[in-house]
Amino acid sequence: MKALQMVDTKSQYLKIKEEVDSAIQDVLDSAAYIGGKAVQEFSTSLNEYIGSKYTITCANGTDALQISMMALGLEPGDEVITPSFTYIATTEVVALLRLKPVFVEVDAKTFCIDPDAIRKAITPKTKAIVPVHLYGHAAPMEEIMAIAKKYNLFVIEDNAQAIGCDYTFSDGTVKKTGSIGHVGCTSFYPSKNLGAYGDGGAIFTNDEALAERLRMTANHGQKVRYLHDLVGCNSRLDAIQATILNVKLKRLDSYNAARKEAAAFYNKAFEGIDWITTPYLAPYSTHVYHQYTLLLNGVNRDELSAYLTGKGIPNMIYYPVPGHKQKMFAEFGLEDVNLPTTDWLTERVISLPIHTELEIEQLNFITTEFLNFKNK
Numbered sequence: 001m002k003a004l005q006m007v008d009t010k011s012q013y014l015k016i017k018e019e020v021d022s023a024i025q026d027v028l029d030s031a032a033y034i035g036g037k038a039v040q041e042f043s044t045s046l047n048e049y050i051g052s053k054y055t056i057t058c059a060n061g062t063d064a065l066q067i068s069m070m071a072l073g074l075e076p077g078d079e080v081i082t083p084s085f086t087y088i089a090t091t092e093v094v095a096l097l098r099l100k101p102v103f104v105e106v107d108a109k110t111f112c113i114d115p116d117a118i119r120k121a122i123t124p125k126t127k128a129i130v131p132v133h134l135y136g137h138a139a140p141m142e143e144i145m146a147i148a149k150k151y152n153l154f155v156i157e158d159n160a161q162a163i164g165c166d167y168t169f170s171d172g173t174v175k176k177t178g179s180i181g182h183v184g185c186t187s188f189y190p191s192k193n194l195g196a197y198g199d200g201g202a203i204f205t206n207d208e209a210l211a212e213r214l215r216m217t218a219n220h221g222q223k224v225r226y227l228h229d230l231v232g233c234n235s236r237l238d239a240i241q242a243t244i245l246n247v248k249l250k251r252l253d254s255y256n257a258a259r260k261e262a263a264a265f266y267n268k269a270f271e272g273i274d275w276i277t278t279p280y281l282a283p284y285s286t287h288v289y290h291q292y293t294l295l296l297n298g299v300n301r302d303e304l305s306a307y308l309t310g311k312g313i314p315n316m317i318y319y320p321v322p323g324h325k326q327k328m329f330a331e332f333g334l335e336d337v338n339l340p341t342t343d344w345l346t347e348r349v350i351s352l353p354i355h356t357e358l359e360i361e362q363l364n365f366i367t368t369e370f371l372n373f374k375n376k
C-alpha cells in the first residue's frame with residue numbers, strides 16, 4: 001500500500017505532469033512572468049466557473065481577505081463579525097487593519113457561522129460579516145444575506161476551503177459559494193481543492209465599482225500607472241501559478257467528485273458507530289470535502305490520534321485553538337467572550353486524510369484501523 005498522506009499533491013501532479021510541464025515551459029518561453037496571457041486566461045475561466053461578474057487574482061487567500069476589507073472602505077474600529085472556529089487568516093486580517101473582530105458561534109452540525117449569533121452580535125459599529133465555508137460546506141448564505149441587507153452590512157465570503165461548492169436558495173436558484181456575498185475570497189494554496197504549486201488567491205464580486213477598487217487596492221492603489229489614488233498593497237498571482245491553475249481548473253469538478261467519493265467511503269464505514277459523528281450535509285449545500293472531519297463522542301482524542309499516527313495514518317486537529325483564545329487578539333479584551341459550541345467542537349474534531357488520489361485499499365486500511373481503536 002502507498003504511504004498515507006493528509007494530501008497527496010505529488011500523485012495528482014504525476015497524472016497531469018505533461019500538460020503542466022508544457023504549460024510552465026510556455027510561460028518561461030513567453031517571458032511574461034507577471035500578468036500576461038496566462039493570468040488573463042485563468043481569471044476569465046475562473047470567473048466563468050464561479051459565475052461571478054468580476055474576478056481579481058492576487059497573491060494568496062489571506063491577501064484576498066485583506067484587500068476586500070480595504071477596498072470596502074472598512075475603517076479602524078469598525079466591527080467585523082466572524083466565526084472563531086476557523087483558520088487564523090480569516091480573523092488575523094481584521095486585526096491587522098485595526099478593525100475589531102467580533103467572534104461568534106458556529107452551528108454544531110455544519111461548523112459554519114450561526115445566523116442567530118450574528119443577529120445578537122450586531123451593534124451600530126458593525127460593518128461586515130465574514131462567513132467561512134468551513135471544510136468545504138457552505139455557511140447559510142441566504143439567511144446571512146438577509147441579515148446583511150436588513151442591517152446594511154457587507155458580506156465577505158471566505159471561500160478558501162469550498163471552491164466548487166454549490167449553494168441552493170429557497171427559490172431553487174443555485175450559486176457557487178464565493179459568488180453570493182458582496183465579495184468572495186479564495187486561496188490556491190497547494191493543499192486547497194484548487195491548489196497551485198505555490199501561493200495564489202482570488203477575489204470575486206458582482207459590483208463593478210468595487211471590482212475596480214479591489215483591482216486598484218491589489219496594485220498599489222493605481223488605475224493609471226504611477227498615479228496612486230488609494231493606499232493599496234502589492235498582491236499578484238504569478239504567471240507560472242496561473243498556468244498551472246488553468247490546467248487544474250478544468251479538472252476541479254472531477255477532483256471534487258473524487259474527494260466526495262472518498263468521503264462517501266468513510267461515511268459508510270462509520271455509519272451507525274455511536275462514538276463517531278460523520279460530516280453533516282445541510283439541504284442547501286453540497287460538500288467539496290476540503291477536510292473530512294469527524295466529531296468524537298466519549299473518546300480520548302489524544303490517545304486515538306497517537307494510535308492512528310502509530311499505524312501510519314495521518315490525522316489533524318483543525319483547529320486546536322479557536323480565534324477568541326489566541327494571544328494575537330489580546331488587545332481586544334476577549335476574556336469575557338464565551339463560545340461553548342466552538343470550545344466543544346474544538347475538543348472533539350479530528351480530520352482524516354482526504355484528497356483526490358485515495359485508493360480503496362488505503363481507505364479500507366484507515367477505516368478498519370480507526371474502528372479497531374475501540375477494540376484494541
Ligand SMILES: *Cc1c(COP(=O)(O)O)cnc(C)c1O
Binds near residue numbers: 062132161187189200
Ligand atoms: C487557507 C485559508 C485561508 C488563507 O489562504 P492562504 O492562501 O494560505 O493565505 C483563509 N481562510 C481559510 C478558511 C483558509 O483555509
